[in-house]
Amino acid sequence: MKQSDICIIGGGIVGAATALKLIQAFPKKRIVLMEKENQPARHQTGRNSGVIHAGVYYQPGSLKAQYCREGLQRTIAYCKQFDLPYEQCGKLLVATNDAEMERMQSLFQRCQENELRPEMLDANQLKKREPNITGLGAFWVEDTGIVDYIKLTAHMLAQFKAKGGEVLYSHQVTALAENESGVTITAAQKSGSQDAVSQRVYQSQFLVNCSGLQSDRLATMMGLDIDFEIIPFRGEYYLLAEKHNQVVNHLIYPIPDPELPFLGVHLTKMIDGTVTVGPNAVLAMGREAYRKTDVDLADIAQMMRFSGIWPMLRKNLKSGLNEMKNSVFKSGYLSLVQKYCPSIRKEDLLPYRSGIRAQAVSKNGELIHDFKFVSSARSLHVGNAPSPAATSAMPIADAIYDRCLALM
Numbered sequence: 001m002k003q004s005d006i007c008i009i010g011g012g013i014v015g016a017a018t019a020l021k022l023i024q025a026f027p028k029k030r031i032v033l034m035e036k037e038n039q040p041a042r043h044q045t046g047r048n049s050g051v052i053h054a055g056v057y058y059q060p061g062s063l064k065a066q067y068c069r070e071g072l073q074r075t076i077a078y079c080k081q082f083d084l085p086y087e088q089c090g091k092l093l094v095a096t097n098d099a100e101m102e103r104m105q106s107l108f109q110r111c112q113e114n115e116l117r118p119e120m121l122d123a124n125q126l127k128k129r130e131p132n133i134t135g136l137g138a139f140w141v142e143d144t145g146i147v148d149y150i151k152l153t154a155h156m157l158a159q160f161k162a163k164g165g166e167v168l169y170s171h172q173v174t175a176l177a178e179n180e181s182g183v184t185i186t187a188a189q190k191s192g193s194q195d196a197v198s199q200r201v202y203q204s205q206f207l208v209n210c211s212g213l214q215s216d217r218l219a220t221m222m223g224l225d226i227d228f229e230i231i232p233f234r235g236e237y238y239l240l241a242e243k244h245n246q247v248v249n250h251l252i253y254p255i256p257d258p259e260l261p262f263l264g265v266h267l268t269k270m271i272d273g274t275v276t277v278g279p280n281a282v283l284a285m286g287r288e289a290y291r292k293t294d295v296d297l298a299d300i301a302q303m304m305r306f307s308g309i310w311p312m313l314r315k316n317l318k319s320g321l322n323e324m325k326n327s328v329f330k331s332g333y334l335s336l337v338q339k340y341c342p343s344i345r346k347e348d349l350l351p352y353r354s355g356i357r358a359q360a361v362s363k364n365g366e367l368i369h370d371f372k373f374v375s376s377a378r379s380l381h382v383g384n385a386p387s388p389a390a391t392s393a394m395p396i397a398d399a400i401y402d403r404c405l406a407l408m
């Protein structure tokens with residue numbers, strides 16, 4: 001049986017940042033990272049908007065507000081240090097009606113409380129900065145940037161390996177058992193072109209669970225009695241036709257619904273020079289159900305048994321149905337972006353990959369807004385790490401290190 005001091009589950013950006021932090025802190029320990037796919041960042045990290053958030057939206061004092069602000073600086077510093085591509089292109093939040101103008105005022109204030117320096121623009125000033133964008137007003141946040149999170153994750157894992165860490169790809173953790181000396185980890189290892197599967201058993205003194213969409217399941221496997229479940233929300237994108245690559249100079253966001261942890265369909269300059277539109281937020285029919293037609297019956301059955309799902313659906317019925325309608329009818333989706341960018345036409349929206357957010361929901365149906373950790377004597381679990389967790393990965397890794405120190 002293979003032994004390690006610390007085993008990290010999950011090769012997304014949170015797992016990678018954690019692996020790097022822990023090998024730097026404990027250079028003599030045997031640290032292993034297990035990932036079920038054959039390469040890093042195949043789920044949330046590799047399917048997101050690629051934005052380094054500045055921390056506009058988050059409740060002041062929350063973990064999201066703290067870690068996002070620090071994460072922005074550290075992500076940029078890391079990219080500078082290792083010459084990875086990033087751009088601090090700034091973002092505009094655009095209000096297109098009176099209700100949004102009012103909500104924009106409170107968001108502007110929140111932004112100031114979060115120690116950012118937003119700048120208010122009237123309709124003319126907005127037009128000057130962004131000739132293709134129309135709105136009654138907007139505010140400007142210069143700190144926001146863009147990056148390639150797949151490259152960043154792969155780079156962190158390469159650093160981890162260079163410092164003596166081990167990465168085991170194609171290892172899907174299927175069982176966990178805590179005992180006095182640590183955790184017994186059973187993993188199904190896929191190998192060869194036929195995808196032959198063999199069972200492997202590992203022993204680790206400590207386990208860190210960074211498995212994103214599966215994090216609640218791994219915590220439950222460890223025997224933890226958790227009071228939330230991960231609910232998958234698909235975010236569908238379109239790619240703008242190439243002729244629109246210069247349509248905006250900055251990232252363009254709508255004013256979001258303050259009740260929901262989703263930011264609304266935005267125009268995002270990607271680090272490769274393309275522009276995406278999205279993502280929306282529809283309940284996914286499976287945790288990895290990336291296509292509209294994908295259905296995972298086991299995932300749905302679990303979701304339907306979860307007590308939190310019904311109050312959550314009731315509470316968000318109107319917005320949920322709207323999102324579904326706009327997902328089915330491209331014209332509905334188009335209207336969301338035309339509100340602030342009227343020159344985009346239906347034929348400009350080209351197919352693009354979707355992503356699925358791992359959103360923790362409490363047993364009484366509340367969407368859990370902040371990052372959340374749960375632990376046992378021998379393990380620590382990242383229970384909720386939705387956006388802006390890619391931006392915040394390095395401070396999250398520091399928090400994991402602090403909690404590990406207290407537990408180990």
Ligand SMILES: Cc1cc2nc3c(=O)[nH]c(=O)nc-3n(C[C@H](O)[C@H](O)[C@H](O)COP(=O)(O)OP(=O)(O)OC[C@H]3O[C@@H](n4cnc5c(N)ncnc54)[C@H](O)[C@@H]3O)c2cc1C
Pocket residue numbers: 009010011012013014015016034035036037040041042043044045046047048049050051052053171172173174210211212213214234235279354355356357358385386387388389390391392
């Ligand atoms: C559509 C969308 C847009 C977003 N936009 C942004 C953005 O612009 N900026 C931002 O900061 N954040 C954004 N986010 C959020 C951000 O992408 C996530 O918060 C972040 O990537 C979470 O990283 P993670 O490592 O926790 O999870 P993941 O990237 O999902 O990684 C978890 C890993 O665990 C592995 N795993 C799962 N189960 C097992 C198992 N049993 N055994 C072994 N391995 C396992 C998975 O294969 C996966 O690789 C967005 C998210 C989505 C979905």
